[in-house]
């Protein structure tokens with residue numbers, strides 16, 4: 001849209017000033033005029049114009065070049081076009097040296113001026129888009145984007161800022177969906193390693209041998225399929241930060257390897273004999289209770305203490321309800337742009353519903369729910385109806401709030417509601433319950449459940 | 453009551469104004485009438501540029517414009533300019549009542565070709581639609597075939613059609629009904 005750009009035309013001659021302004025308006029721009037250099041400087045102080053047309057020769061008061069230099073002081077990146085008569089072209093070339101972006105010799109042809117304006121506006125539009133993109137990236141990875149007014153979270157922000165530039169290992173604990181990676185990135189980008197790599201690895205996603213080569217790399221021929229040498233994540237993160245997500249899931253062997261890296265700051269590639277030294281800050285995260293895993297002997301206590309030098313606990317969303325309206329509006333603002341929906345807000349009763357929900361999937365679940373609601377919404381405000389899929393779940397869960405039942409009673413209820421949900425489809429119900437179809441048949445018989 | 457008025461500024465091509473009157477009534481869906489001809493615009497002549505100031509002609513039109521709310525389009529054979537540009541095909545007040553079109557560069561003779569009366573008539577209609585469109589608040593249209601697109605030379609003017617593009621048509625109807 002051209003109309004979002006404003007142009008200032010500066011000339012002491014009224015006919016000259018108004019006719020150029022009129023033409024630019026016909027071309028779709030918003031245009032202001034100034035009859036003197038002084039007025040132009042005053043106006044540029046109040047507003048940043050996309051383009052300044054400045055006549056070189058303005059007798060009495062400040063001339064074009066002086067005006068240009070004053071504007072440049074206020075607006076370092078201003079696009080200034082000097083207008084000059086044929087006789088003073090030399091002066092115009094001098095003006096270019098003083099920082100004019102372009103000059104036009106009047107009378108110039110329509111094509112020239114139109115192309116010039118279009119080109120500058122195109123560059124301006126690109127610059128604006130880039131600036132917005134950068135701002136968004138910055139927002140995503142800094143503390144300011146972990147949005148919260150909860151006191152515990154505020155305390156966590158303080159902790160992150162304090163420990164960011166230490167080299168010590170950080171252990172982040174929190175339920176799934178609480179934003180552990182976001183916290184890890186915040187630690188990284190608040191640290192003096194911010195310019196270096198941040199490398200994330202999900203330890204649960206890969207089998208033991210694959211994870212080993214993923215982390216430490218491998219030599220050519222180290223195992224079947226290792227056709228060439230490959231650098232591991234630790235090497236990629238050299239100088240920066242490695243984020244080991246779901247650390248609670250790694251095998252005893254890898255626990256030992258990791259312990260060695262943390263102690264020695266060095267390792268060997270799989271199948272290699274060369275010792276590789278790296279300077280990497282390790283941030284680990286888990287949604288398991290690692291202390292409990294240590295007590296039960298499933299996780300090495302020496303590794304736990306090495307990891308747990310700095311401990312960051314992220315509270316679940318249900319313990320910080322005050323953040324739900326804040327986060328909801330934040331996600332609406334961001335996702336409506338991504339999805340391309342013109343939604344601005346959320347209704348009061350929809351918020352009430354969101355506040356009542358238990359959010360087992362935490363912030364990520366909230367984000368997914370907002371996205372789902374945005375996709376189907378037909379108005380500028382998300383309503384309770386847009387979140388009907390949540391209301392359904394809330395109702396479904398209601399029996400759970402009655403605690404005094406036997407396990408058998410619970411099982412019977414689970415089966416009954418699965419059958420009801422699937423309208424008697426046994427195959428689907430069994431898969432939802434996570435049991436074999438034959439087992440489900442047995443239980444239906446046992447509890448004398450009717451299948452209608 | 454007519455809502456668009458036409459007038460000649462100085463002597464112009466015979467019969468052109470009368471044909472424009474009915475064509476413009478068609479494309480705007482409004483009543484169009486002619487005012488009595490205005491004298492040669494010697495007041496607007498710039499001896500240095502040997503052209504006529506478009507701004508000065510607009511001032512003269514303002515003097516004779518009948519009623520507020522009506523549009524007045526002046527047609528002249530004189531080659532028009534504004535100080536910063538080497539020439540203009542025409543000029544208009546955006547969202548205003550006045551506009552002017554120059555026929556000087558619409559003649560085939562200007563480009564050393566044989567006279568072509570129907571082509572001149574067609575170019576005049578496109579230019580008149582363009583400048584009057586500005587008075588209804590339309591700005592330059594990115595659609596090259598639309599009369600509201602910016603023509604910087606005669607070739608680009610010839611690429612235009614004599615129908616509004618869909619979006620200009622909508623904007624125009626909104627402006628007219630307001």
Ligand SMILES: [Zn+2]
Nearest residue numbers: 026582592602
């Ligand atoms: Zn135009």
Ligand SMILES: [Zn+2]
Nearest residue numbers: 593598617620
């Ligand atoms: Zn158009």
